[in-house]
Amino acid sequence: MKKILIIGTVAYDEIETTTGSSGKILGGAATYIGLGASLLNSKSSIISIVGGDFEHKNLKLLKLKGINTDSIEIVPKGKTFYWKGKYHKDWNKRDTLNTQLNVLADFNPAVSEENKKAEIIVLGNLHPEIQNTVLDQVNVSEKCIILDTMNFWMDNALAELMKVIKRVDIIIINDEEALQLSKKDTLFAAANKILSFGPKQIVIKKGEHGAMLFDESRFFTVPAFPVKKVIDPTGAGDTFAGGFAGYLSHLDKINFEAMKLAVVHGTVMASFCVEGFGTSVMESLEKETTNNRLKEFKNFTRY
């Protein structure tokens, strides 16, 4: 089994929806990516930074899920990255009510010798400068590098982001971001353009409408798993990336056919994420439930 190295935020979130609010809960891209991969029994390690306020029970949870937390730096006098957001009735729209970078402002990740051995690296949503710092420390050509990013960096650090994109194997972004990054007006044109920036594959996430996978000459698409009731979409995209990487970690050879199934697994893992606030559903998911939903998804989509 390939080891997965995850770089990203471990954070506290506070989430409001039209039907409820979460209170202060565990969040962060790396957290969701790690949990997404753990649902598929993958071995991962997180590089991140938290403050002295970060609760032991949260670290314990990650460890319990098979996530190595040795490289989550704890700054005793600092505070953990905090984000508060509010979703509209249309889940695709959300307002950021409060962002406190806190310890993240000085995050300068060092990759340990052990972590340098990971064969799959997932760069979670984070300042592209930090993502580049991580890539500087590893042998990029020997790794499968997966990048998740978002429009915020396209608006605020495009040049740095383009440098990262050039260096990764697979980029995972959502539909609007793909259009923005490529300056194209269809997803096909966007995918082609973004592939010309460097990645060998691109995954475009379309939320409730599924996901698409492209390489230079091939295309694959799946619908989303039809969730009966969405409670909180926070972290769904990160969980997708975690499930995607988690599936690949079990394979000797990572090719387009494998990535099709990785997209399926990412889709199904993300469906659990949105069924509760934050990480709540994924924290206590039985292996059987995961397997059943994967089977169900096949039933729903195979013909």
Added chain:
Amino acid sequence: MKKILIIGTVAYDEIETTTGSSGKILGGAATYIGLGASLLNSKSSIISIVGGDFEHKNLKLLKLKGINTDSIEIVPKGKTFYWKGKYHKDWNKRDTLNTQLNVLADFNPAVSEENKKAEIIVLGNLHPEIQNTVLDQVNVSEKCIILDTMNFWMDNALAELMKVIKRVDIIIINDEEALQLSKKDTLFAAANKILSFGPKQIVIKKGEHGAMLFDESRFFTVPAFPVKKVIDPTGAGDTFAGGFAGYLSHLDKINFEAMKLAVVHGTVMASFCVEGFGTSVMESLEKETTNNRLKEFKNFTRY
């Protein structure tokens, strides 16, 4: 092979999009349904009404595609149903600029003895009162009856529409219409509610986001075929219904597994429709092109 009987409009349309306009062209739900079925080499017969202005070349085209036009009544002194519409940049929005019912105002379809033998009946979008009149003339319990309708009738003839819905096997509607008809706020809840009105299956079309098929206990979904450039979405839903019925017409037994493939075929046939104004692309499609796209769709969606 089962024969398909289609009841619906044969019309003239004039379509404006943000990039062009069609001029006066052949349209109508029955036309598109017939062409959708003809792409799969099905045998169909249309019951409709046109005016003395209906051009011979249009009738000839339908016949050339294996569609029996004997039951398209021609009213020499009347004018053919006419619709003019304009699409927004967002294809899901369109404004009706002009509607002239003309001969359609007095449409009172009689089902010939020959047409009564058809095993599949497609009720194209039309006043539900007329759809009921047709069902009154056939042995409903022996047929596979497919209903296509739209929000206009939900707003203006709901009681009559509910009577039709009660009598059909399969209802095909789009996502917004399913929510409106069911007064529910998710497509799953909507599908369940609508099934309780009578149909054994429901197909919910989601345009560029694909289609869903439900019966009482089962669910299936496919993405749309990714069309590179949409020129005109008029008739796509009707063409879907035609492809759906066309696929079923070749089978001895119509069950849920067959309907999954019918949804796939409807999806692919509809993708041709939107690639040109009106019926233009479907008029001259080679069998090979259709087969290739079906294969391509499998490549895009099977894993």
